[in-house]
Amino acid sequence: MEKLKELPPLSPIPSERELCDTFGVSRPTVRRALEELENDGELVRLPGKGTFVAEKKYVDHAMQWSIGFYEDASMQNKAPTTKVLQQTIVPATAEIAKRLAVQQDSEVFVLERLRFVDGEPICLVTSYLPYALCTDLPKANFAEQSLYAFLKEYGIAIHRAKRSIEVKQANVTEAAYLSIEKDSPIVLFQSLGFMKDGTPFEYVRSRYPAYKARFENEVFQPAVESELP
Missing domain, CATH: 3.40.1410.10 (Chorismate lyase-like)
Structure with missing residues (x-):
């Protein structure tokens, strides 16, 4: 969440591999975290384009x-x-x-x-x-x-x-x-x-x-x- 606050809306987030290396966690853990952030409206996933910081709705x-x-x-x-x-x-x-x-x-x-x-x-x-x-x-x-x-x-x-x-x-x-x-x-x-x-x-x-x-x-x-x- 602290990292996301540093990025403007609709900025692409780092890849799953980069997030694994940054936080020292496994890929399933990263995927679970991204799913929760998407459900909370903090991220938006665009098919074929990637995952981005969501605009505040x-x-x-x-x-x-x-x-x-x-x-x-x-x-x-x-x-x-x-x-x-x-x-x-x-x-x-x-x-x-x-x-x-x-x-x-x-x-x-x-x-x-x-x-x-x-x-x-x-x-x-x-x-x-x-x-x-x-x-x-x-x-x-x-x-x-x-x-x-x-x-x-x-x-x-x-x-x-x-x-x-x-x-x-x-x-x-x-x-x-x-x-x-x-x-x-x-x-x-x-x-x-x-x-x-x-x-x-x-x-x-x-x-x-x-x-x-x-x-x-x-x-x-x-x-x-x-x-x-």
Whole structure:
């Protein structure tokens, strides 16, 4: 661990033979240590390339809480910033209309932002909302203000959400914005938010570089009043 602290992120580590000679231990011992460091997130193994010092990952809690990006990053003592890439009104495609339960070609507000943590691009997020829900959306400065905080001023808040994550390959646009190579693995996080009356009001697609973010969730055993026979 002391040796790793001397190396910048994504630096290759010494070979197993070099580590054996340096610490005077056997190769199985070195391999076990490397496995434990990889499991702890201190190292990352890239097939065909080797083992490298891992970048310190941003931990996203969106799978567990209805929490905004700024609040989540600030709780981790990280500096969040946002660049607005698109803030416009477009006709709803068939897919977006179905998700938001609106008519196809009806007006949808699209907000696309590039999120940074400590100056590094960490997330490309695109949000879709029915424009009729709040016609003041295009006037807001979402580089400085949270979307959820803005909606709350109009009495609109998320009550529940359906969320999923999967791994895909970055296309040219995603790779350019996230400063990674095309076809690099990215985590696609999707969320459909509902208001208290069950109306869907926001569909979100967020893309994270796979090696820079980690999602955390806490699971509880549901309370059972009586055991089945």
